[in-house]
Amino acid sequence: xxxxxxxxxxxxxxxxxxxxxxxxxxxxxxxxxxxxxxxxxxxxxxxxxxxxxxxxxxxxxxxxxxxxxxxxxxxxxxxxxxxxxxxxxxxxxxxxxxxxxxxxxxxxxxxxx
Amino acid sequence: xxxxxxxxxxxxxxxxxxxxxxxxxxxxxxxxxxxxxxxxxxxxxxxxxxxxxxxxxxxxxxxxxxxxxxxxxxxxxxxxxxxxxxxxxxxxxxxxxxxxxxxxxxxxxxxxx
Numbered sequence: 001x002x003x004x005x006x007x008x009x010x011x012x013x014x015x016x017x018x019x020x021x022x023x024x025x026x027x028x029x030x031x032x033x034x035x036x037x038x039x040x041x042x043x044x045x046x047x048x049x050x051x052x053x054x055x056x057x058x059x060x061x062x063x064x065x066x067x068x069x070x071x072x073x074x075x076x077x078x079x080x081x082x083x084x085x086x087x088x089x090x091x092x093x094x095x096x097x098x099x100x101x102x103x104x105x106x107x108x109x110x111x112x113x
Numbered sequence: 114x115x116x117x118x119x120x121x122x123x124x125x126x127x128x129x130x131x132x133x134x135x136x137x138x139x140x141x142x143x144x145x146x147x148x149x150x151x152x153x154x155x156x157x158x159x160x161x162x163x164x165x166x167x168x169x170x171x172x173x174x175x176x177x178x179x180x181x182x183x184x185x186x187x188x189x190x191x192x193x194x195x196x197x198x199x200x201x202x203x204x205x206x207x208x209x210x211x212x213x214x215x216x217x218x219x220x221x222x223x224x225x226x
Contacts, residue, residue, distance in 0.1 A: 004156075031211070031212055033212050033213070033214070035214075042216060042217075042218050042219060043203065043205075043214075043216035043219075044216075045213050045214060045215070048211060048212050048213060050211070055211055055212075056211055056212065056213045058213070090156055090157065092157075092212075092214075094212055096211075096212070098145065098207065098211055098212075099145040099162070099164045099207060100212065101147075101159050101162060102159070102212060102214065103159075104149075104156035104157040104158070105156050106154075106155055106156045107155075107156050
């Protein structure tokens with residue numbers, strides 16, 4: 001079974017631009033979660049989508065948004081990029097029940113200049 | 114709100130020595146607890162999870178963890194360290210239902226010959 005894939009793996013943007021990251025979950029998984037990882041703040045939950053609906057949301061500004069498609073693929077978008085948005089963005093998929101193992105992708109490394 | 118505390122941001126052991134990584138959680142309800150490992154430039158891989166079935170949980174690569182409710186702890190151990198165990202380890206708890214993982218700050222394990 002193929003794992004979680006994220007594209008692109010690396011991205012360089014400048015302040016003020018916007019960016020879209022993509023995540024393809026494991027086949028059959030209906031839940032996709034997004035996390036931001038930085039040296040200063042560690043791993044922080046952004047949001048979770050289940051069957052195309054946002055089911056959970058972390059404490060991030062509205063510049064961070066996401067969506068999920070009918071095939072469970074998910075995208076997250078960051079508008080008006082700031083230097084502090086530089087991070088590793090990780091996507092995780094799971095069947096969707098409480099306590100299910102979340103399978104993580106390799107991440108997208110975003111650098112904002 | 115649930116939280117996780119990992120004692121020791123860096124742990125160094127000799128090859129063949131016992132590995133002990135500490136994790137304490139705060140939770141008002143029986144928690145779902147996880148240990149993940151992250152190798153450089155990779156995503157997170159699940160080592161093991163606690164879901165109340167048994168207090169001693171065995172995971173992959175020879176790791177295990179013991180859930181102690183009285184101490185609100187879920188420490189990770191391995192009897193004999195290998196060089197390949199050098200990585201960053203994260204303890205996490207499910208918060209707010211579904212799949213919102215709250216991570217500890219992580220412990221970087223170094224294994225020296």
